[in-house]
Amino acid sequence: MVRAVRGAVQVEADTREAILAGVTELVTAVMERNALTTDDVISVIFTATPDLTSEFPALAARKLGFHDVPLICASEIDVPGALPRVVRLMAHIETARPRQEIQHVYLKGAAALRVDIAQ
Template sequence: MVRAIRGAIQVEGNERDAILSGVTELVTEVMERNGLTTDDVISVIFTATPDLTAEFPALAARKLGFHDVPLICCTEIDVPGALPRVVRLMAHVETDKPRQAIQHVYLRGAVALRVDIAQ
């Protein structure tokens, strides 16, 4: 089965290291909580709020071993009053888990985005 996993993290600032560190933490948590390896991942879409321009979030995934996984980065729409400095992801994975067993991961300030599904 193919499932989509959502996640987000609020990073400390628009610095390369802050973005890479935050995305590394997010991707690692998504993978661990869902018992996945890179072979299970079909693709990942990353979005970053418009205030994050210092690095591509996908680079963190590449450094974690996502060498042959299609990755793309996009800018999140600039909604007035939206939470700043947020990187989101949507990972498409192959898994036998039912939809209810998928763990979506929201870290740091991004927990406020989806308190209904954040674990």
């Protein structure tokens, strides 16, 4: 079955290092909590709040071995009062897990975005 898994992380600063570290932590947590390998991943969409411009979030996934997985980065809409410095992802995966067993991952300050499902 094809499923989607969501996640987000608030990074410490708009620096290349902070973005790569935060996205690495997020992608690793999504993969581990859902018992996934890169072969299970169909594609990943990354978005970043408009205040993050120092690096493409997809680079962190490439460094983790997502070499033949289609990845794309986009900018979130600039909503007044939105949580700053957030990278989100939506990964399309192949899994036998039912929808209710998919583990969505919200880390650091981004946990406030989805307190109903934050890990």
